[in-house]
Amino acid sequence: MLELKDICYRVSTPEGETDILNHIDLTIPDHKLVVFTGPNGGGKTTLAKIIMGLVRPTGGQILYNGRDITDLSITDRARLGISYGFQQPPRFKGITVHDLLLLSAGSEKLSKDRCCQYLTRVGLCANDYLDREVDVSLSGGEVKRIEIATILARNSQLMIFDEPEAGIDLWSFARLTETFEQIHNEGRSTMIIISHQERIIQLADEIIVVSGGAIAHRGTTEEIFPLILADTLGSCPVLEKKEAKL
Numbered sequence: 001m002l003e004l005k006d007i008c009y010r011v012s013t014p015e016g017e018t019d020i021l022n023h024i025d026l027t028i029p030d031h032k033l034v035v036f037t038g039p040n041g042g043g044k045t046t047l048a049k050i051i052m053g054l055v056r057p058t059g060g061q062i063l064y065n066g067r068d069i070t071d072l073s074i075t076d077r078a079r080l081g082i083s084y085g086f087q088q089p090p091r092f093k094g095i096t097v098h099d100l101l102l103l104s105a106g107s108e109k110l111s112k113d114r115c116c117q118y119l120t121r122v123g124l125c126a127n128d129y130l131d132r133e134v135d136v137s138l139s140g141g142e143v144k145r146i147e148i149a150t151i152l153a154r155n156s157q158l159m160i161f162d163e164p165e166a167g168i169d170l171w172s173f174a175r176l177t178e179t180f181e182q183i184h185n186e187g188r189s190t191m192i193i194i195s196h197q198e199r200i201i202q203l204a205d206e207i208i209v210v211s212g213g214a215i216a217h218r219g220t221t222e223e224i225f226p227l228i229l230a231d232t233l234g235s236c237p238v239l240e241k242k243e244a245k246l
């Protein structure tokens with residue numbers, strides 16, 4: 001179980017101190033698929049990075065399976081079984097897709113067949129990719145899918161995916177949503193997926209709407225979808241204020 005207690009994140013900007021996240025309390029039970037969604041700049045990635053240890057909160061506590069991991073490094077969190085797929089994954093010149101999958105699997109000896117299966121699950125043909133370097137010659141969507149395959153190969157207890165749909169074509173996206181559904185049905189991992197995609201949101205046990213650095217809403221698809229629609233149909237609050245003055 002993952003517990004976030006009173007998480008705050010404040011940064012210094014030229015304009016002064018800014019609160020990016022404000023007193024977030026959140027519990028995610030094991031084996032759930034939770035989607036973080038909400039407007040751009042709402043704080044979803046920052047929250048996910050805080051869970052992975054890529055960003056240090058300025059207040060609050062993170063517990064994982066009852067253990068306080070607030071001060072643990074990314075490496076230590078990875079050892080505990082937490083993994084993270086970046087919104088814009090890094091490239092690794094000189095390292096092939098095959099190498100990266102083997103590294104991700106750690107001590108588990110991955111057969112070539114198994115590597116192929118991971119690539120197939122993200123819609124890539126292993127023959128075309130296993131021996132390619134993860135460098136700038138790969139497109140954004142290809143790197144994104146390879147990174148997701150490495151997370152699958154890690155077989156983590158808690159997988160965090162930041163906008164896995166970004167830059168991915170419709171065919172691969174369909175394959176990817178199937179893969180998320182399968183992992184969820186297998187019931188071995190907890191998944192946090194940051195997404196704006198209806199198809200992914202519909203897979204969620206719980207949707208967390210992060211807006212203005214806080215949890216604006218949380219609930220099931222049936223509960224949250226009408227709220228999201230109502231929010232998107234609303235107009236700009238600044239314009240509304242101006243119109244009210246006229």
Ligand SMILES: Nc1ncnc2c1ncn2[C@@H]1O[C@H](COP(=O)(O)OP(=O)(O)OP(=O)(O)O)[C@@H](O)[C@H]1O
Binds near residue numbers: 011039040043044
């Ligand atoms: N270190 C920082 N310094 C200043 N502002 C920051 C910093 N980190 C994040 N922000 C700001 O905090 C806000 C939340 O950013 P975050 O990336 O978490 O949003 P998001 O909900 O993931 O957005 P998107 O949907 O666009 O990916 C943004 O306005 C961002 O510019």
